[in-house]
Amino acid sequence: MKLDAILKNVLKPGRYTGGEYGQVIKNKDKISARFAFCFPDTYEIGMSNLGMKVLYNALNMMPDVWCERVYAPWPDMEEQMRKNGIPLYALESLDPVKDFDFMGITLQYELCYTNVLNMLSLSDIPVYSFERDERFPIIVGGGPCTYNAEPLCDFFDVFSIGEGEESLTEMTSLYISMKKDGSYTKSKFLHRLAKIPGFYVPSLYNVKYNADGTIKSYTPIYDDIPEKIQKRIINDLDSAPYPDKFVMPYIETVHNRITEEVYRGCIRGCRFCQAGIIYRPVREKSPEKVNEQIKCLYENTGYDEVSLLSLSISDYSRLSKLTEILLEWTDNEKVSLSLPSLRADTFSKELMDRISSIRQSGLTFAPEAGTPRLRDAINKNVTEEEILHACSLAFGGGKANVKLYFMIGLPTETYDDISGINDMGTKVVEQYYKTENRVKGRHPSVTLSCACFIPKPFTPFQWCGQNTIEQLTQKQNFLSEKITDKHLRFNYHDAKASRIEAALARGDRKLSAVLYEGFKLGMRFDSWDEFFSYEKWEKAFKNAGIDMSFYANRTFSTDEILPWDIIDIGVTKDFLLREYKKSLDSVPTPNCREKCSGCGANRLGGVTAWCPKVSE
């Protein structure tokens, strides 16, 4: 077989063979729709993604649908595939993706967009949707980036907006029924799909622009499709489908462990954070359900590590109960628990003792900003005392490594705020030596990790322009010179990559041309340092005649129509605007549990959320 021959010439051939324990195999003759679920990054990263596991399971629960997995081949494999005429294939059947009914691509971060186009091309599928006739699969996009997928509009047939467990099932069911009753054509299918909540068919909406390049209007081309696409949510997480087994990779992936989602959404509303807004309202699983699902996955995988997933695990209202029932059996079975998203203000001795089995090398906290003033402005309601207290607990518990996450370039930031990052680091180091019960004879290592602020759609800072590369670099250098304590380590993100992310995140449909130019330049794997090339991106923007700063650095007007206004995420633009204005006065907002701020997400429903009822 051709594939066998090329697998001898590539790194980590186990990425491309499939055949893992736990994969779903179905009889091709007995199913009505084939779904290729594509993750536009490496096997190792994609196999660790929980969303993909959840949807793989949900789709395969349908007896007449077979969902298979596809990952982006590393360039060495791509070269072999192109040279030998092997199109992109799915791992379960090894059949070419172009023979499937659906190609679903999950969009997790902007820098994977170049891989999306490359994967279409590797599948021998035309990248532009208008070039694809009935012979080609329906190309569906999903995942967090679809909340503003405008830059990808020219390449996708439809986007699934919001949580996909139910909507993808509805989509495939509609497809199957239309095929069966003979009414199916691609355009009729897309038209009917557009009437179902949660489906955005970009070709059915016309966009007009003002002379200055901003958006003038979005108009649906049919009157029976909605003007705005409302995101879908799962009402009750306890009854939503959750995988009872995982596909077990042979090769080492990013995480070889059980991941259990504990709740969706976030009560906090940090003003830079997109996840904290788009997943509202908060819906929790019951501790009993979480325990039951973990137990089942333990039986079916044999993994000895469980990671409790959520945006901020310590905000889970029944965390104490949950750890209690989990520890009843996990300790005996030598299963360790990890809580990857602890907040400093709710970090307690009790919690630390309970999860002492975590094989964590160090602790991480995210103050995000260096001064109380700026933390108020971004609504990161954590105080210096809380951080020092949490660090002190950690030091007393035998840790000497702490990592603190910050952002540089936040709206309203001054150089004092940047100095504050160093001040906080220094205080944490001092705290180490003040902690009586620390492990004597060791020295602390405190890492200050600084990302660049990226304005994201559906956040209170969505209007804010990003600092220029020069400004960001200047700030990074300033901080770097400030940091002199030898126990402090400083690392920061590449300002150039952050700028591209900002431009794509806030982009409109005109950016499809940029992505196409990038594709022609052979760009791919831009989320990997070794492949990211700012020069190529500049060239792609230039070739497309698009000004990057219009999207990355411009402060959008609050009465402008935003490219993502076509999507209704539940949270209102009004709320975001209120939050934006409060940020300018450095006024924080209480979290949802303290007080409802009327963000609007409660319109969507959702049991186990503490939002006020819709009727109230």
Place this chain on the structure above:
Amino acid sequence: MVPESVRIKFRKTGRLRYISHLDLDRTVRTALVRIKIPVWYTEGFNPHAKIVFAQPLPLFAESECELLDIKITEKMPFEEIKRRLENAFTDDLHILDVYTPENSFRDIAFAEYRISGNFSVNENRVNDFLSKDININKKTKSGEKNVNIRPQIYSLKLNSDGTITTVLDASGNSYLNPDIFCRALLGDNADFLITRTNWFRSENHGITEFR
């Protein structure tokens, strides 16, 4: 009870050809937890299941005789262990036998391989090949070294179906990688598939069954 040694014999084929020894080791460990075999754990700070493979199989090769030793801390009938193992893997890892080891892995002296693929070799070539020194360049830590692998070839036979059966040294000190053997006989670019088919011990200047 004193931990009891159990030997597992399995076939490794198909897509598992592309899975390295280290990855197989991890796969088996996770599976043993999943199917609840009472495997003996090492003591200490980072306890791990004590499992030992006879020998790594080169990447891209198949095997009909892979051996793995585990120790169990509770009585469990071998039939039950076998039944559980059979459900723990895909068809590419097929359990053949579960038994009490009779020989130690240290006693392995030779391994038998079947070479199949798209090549043609005749009697003359085989006789010629075996009649003199077979010098190959071997990469070592201190650079390339020229070595004669002829003494490590115990036997070599052409089968009527065009495949080759060979018995090569597999002892700790002078193990011959079948891949190197194939390249020497068939050329660097030959298309071949190696299947390990058996193990042997030395006995009275000859070879005998390993169990």
